[in-house]
Amino acid sequence: MDTNSNGYTFLFATIMVVVVGVLLAFLATSLKPLQDANVAMEKKQDILSTVGYPKAETSREEADELFGQVITEQLVLNSKGEPVEGIEAFNVDMATQLKLAPEEKTYPLYISEKDGKKFYIVPLRGKGLWGPIWGYVSLEEDLNTVYGASFDHKSETPGLGADINKPFFQDQFAGKQIMKDGEFKSIEVVKGASQGDYQVDGISGGTITSVGVQAMLKDCISFYLPYFNKVKSNSGQMTMNAAAE
């Protein structure tokens, strides 16, 4: 057979494509359970890292075990701040939720109680320069002060935008605030030196990723404001009731 004829070339290309396709599809499907398990364990590591379990010191296996003990409550909320039943918080896919209309979104919330202190961990998802970015931010009981933050990405530029998952960037958020005079202000990621409780330094050379983090914080946290307002008015009620007794 003439290997340079059109017919043969077509045939060869077709067979090659089919063989490669089948091989890769088979491999991807067989390895998917292992890969998904790794991703789930890393998600637990990330969530725990915002409440005092640094990723560098907690292995994936440890995070897997600790998660159930540290995270005492998991909720799924709708846009009005009402808990939704029947959905596993951990399995909510933020990527799909992002694309839904606001009234249809249901986001998870993780609550951790440690030494009498309560932390609310908010999941985040947004857009970086080359692909999605995501993360978690934990708020103290006042639903204002940030306790810890963790970020990650799929394909940001190594050494630049990719550094959002490094401690030097994430540690800045501890102690920052999201509310000012009762209004939601969120946290800005700025070029140049940051000032005050509502700003952190962006990454030099990673402006678009930094701006993506800023937008992600604002968009995602604002979803939880109705729920947070309810919690605050309930605790305010309880304090008034306690004072009245």
Added chain:
Amino acid sequence: MAESTTTEVKKREPLFSKKNQKLLTTPLNDDNPITVQVLGICSALAITVKLMPALVMSLSVLFVMGVGNVVISLIRNAIPNRIRIIVQLVVVATLVIVVDQVLKAFVYDVSKQLSVFVGLIITNCIIMGRFEAFALANKPWQSFLDGVGNAAGYAWVLLVVAFFRELFGSGQLFEIPVFGSNIPGEESGLYALGYFNNGLMLLPPMALIVVGIIIWVQRSKNRELIEEN
């Protein structure tokens, strides 16, 4: 009188004959893909901050080149000439995807450290370079040896660069501290005497300089490599 037919006895070349051994040893030194052929420089700079990713990258390239060279060599007579570059590309891409999937499943932490660079193995010129220059025109066993030899040449340069960068840049080897502890407030070993890690070692320019020093050492030992200018 009956004619005796003598069948030609083809002498099979022993698996590790001198000629075959050369395929393994030449790329280690005289024909080193990084320092002599000047290929694959990008990963030599990007992956060598620490030893572990450099090791995993070397093993990945070894796998892709070994298997890739054999596959191309086996089908070399069936590939239509017009699409041969595309076919080579498909073979490399498939093997790299296999590596990527396996890393994500079995060594997840390392795959995160390598991040986008695993996909970039496809663009590593050494691989397509050897397919085109060798595997397309040689038998499978020789092609396998050539692939392994070039991958080994690439690997040792990568590991040497990573060794120096991790040692002087982070004071560690394979993430194990070797100079003592440099946690502020708990310094020990060399750090207690005032030693600091060299931050410049963690940046790409230093990697290029280290590769340059390796080329310098190599050429002073082997004068033949110096080009006539």
